[in-house]
Each structure stands twice: as C-alpha cells, then as structure tokens.
Amino acid sequence: MIRVDDNQLFPVFLQLNQLHTLLVGGGNVALEKLTALLGNSPKSMISIVAKEISPAVRNFAGNFPGVTMHERSFQDTDLDLVDLVVVAADNPDLNAHIREEGRKRHLLINVADKPTLCDFYLGSVVKKGNLKIGISTNGKSPTIAKRIKELLNEALPEEIDETLTYMSKLRDLLKGDFTDKVRELNKHTASLLASKEGR
Structure with a gap:
C-alpha cells in the first residue's frame, strides 16, 4: 500500500546532452551544481549567468566546450531558449522571480537549498x-x-559494466516475445550471481 507521506518523487534520467540548461550563479554552490551536471553528462550544453563568476567556476567550466559564461545580471530572456534551470544564487527575491518566470514558460527548475521552489532535485x-x-x-x-x-x-564491482555489455548482446540474440526474453535474461542473471557467490 502506498502512503501519501512517502517519497513522492518520480525518478528519471535526463539526456542532458540533448537539452540546454541554464545555471544562474557563479559561486561555490554553482560550482557544486555544475560539477554534478557535467560529471554525469560531460557533453551538456550549459549557459552560466551571474554577476560574478568565480575563478574556480571559470577553470572547471573551461574544460567543457558546451559551457558558455555570461558575467552579468540575470535577464528574463535568459529563460527563452533553455529546457532546464538550476538556480544557485544567494538571492531569495531573484530565486522567487526566476521560479515565477520559469513556470510561465513551463520549465523545470531546481533552486539550491530551497526544496519548496524545486520541480526536481539533484x-x-x-x-x-x-x-x-x-x-x-x-x-x-x-x-x-x-x-x-x-x-x-x-x-x-568495476566488472559490472562488462556484464551489462554481455547482457545487451545476449538480449539482441534472443528470440521470442518480451516475456520469453525477460525469462531467459533472468536465468543468465541468476547464473552470473550464483557464480560470484560461489567464489
């Protein structure tokens, strides 16, 4: 039975390399968010907008060709051509404004350390x-x-990636409908686990 007070978040994995992300802020929190975004999706297209962009953010972002930096105040038009917004500015009024403007454009927004203003969490x-x-x-x-x-x-184990590659190749070779394929893949997964336990 599902309880209404349980975690209601729906987990998804976004293809950030096919989206345009706006990061508002240029300090330590922005660096933390930028590291998380690019650590998971190095080919992401990210625009950073902040009055001041720290040397640490500049140095880190400089390693990724998809990142552009604009050292200036946020403008509402910054939201026009993006798909996702991450706000890491220490400015409650700006946070609320970006949230309001983002909602008008049906954008998903994350505001650092402000869960009530977030549509998603990192x-x-x-x-x-x-x-x-x-x-x-x-x-x-x-x-x-x-x-x-x-x-x-x-x-x-690091070898888990080899197992995933093997299972992907095996799935492509299997015949039958979806249920048959799942049953066969389950057999192979069980045998792989059994072989590891027997070591």
Whole structure:
C-alpha cells in the first residue's frame, strides 16, 4: 500500500546532452551544481549567468566546450531558449522571480537549498560504466544519501559494466516475445550471481 507521506518523487534520467540548461550563479554552490551536471553528462550544453563568476567556476567550466559564461545580471530572456534551470544564487527575491518566470514558460527548475521552489532535485549518483543509480532521501538527509552512495560504490564491482555489455548482446540474440526474453535474461542473471557467490 502506498502512503501519501512517502517519497513522492518520480525518478528519471535526463539526456542532458540533448537539452540546454541554464545555471544562474557563479559561486561555490554553482560550482557544486555544475560539477554534478557535467560529471554525469560531460557533453551538456550549459549557459552560466551571474554577476560574478568565480575563478574556480571559470577553470572547471573551461574544460567543457558546451559551457558558455555570461558575467552579468540575470535577464528574463535568459529563460527563452533553455529546457532546464538550476538556480544557485544567494538571492531569495531573484530565486522567487526566476521560479515565477520559469513556470510561465513551463520549465523545470531546481533552486539550491530551497526544496519548496524545486520541480526536481539533484540526488546522489553511483556510476559504474553504463550502470547509474540515483539516490534520493526526499531531502530528509543528504548525509545518508552520501553514505549509501559510498556503500554502493564499494559494493559494486568495476566488472559490472562488462556484464551489462554481455547482457545487451545476449538480449539482441534472443528470440521470442518480451516475456520469453525477460525469462531467459533472468536465468543468465541468476547464473552470473550464483557464480560470484560461489567464489
């Protein structure tokens, strides 16, 4: 039974390399957001707008050709050609304004440290090659999310990516309908796990 007070977030994985993201802010929090975005999707197209862009943000962003920087105040027209907005500005009035203007344009918005202004959150992510696991505590405890991330990073072997590649090739070779393919893939997954447990 689903409880209404449970985590109501719906997990999705966005192809950021096919979207245009606006990042408002140029300080430490902006660097944290930028690192998360580009760490997961290095080919993302991101426009940074801030009155001041720190040297740390400039240095990090300089390694990614899809990032453009505009050292000036935010303008409403900055929202016109973007798909996603991340706000990392320490300015409550600006945060609320961007939220309001973004809503008019049906944009998804994340405002750093302001869950009530967010349509989505940037959760902890575990990445092993093609395997990516997102972790959310619904904003209750980023510390626990970080610990779970560390635990999974240690528990999952680096070879998991080879297994994913093998399973993908096997799936392409299988005949039958969807149910038959799932049943066959489940058999192979069980045998892989059994072989690891037997070591």
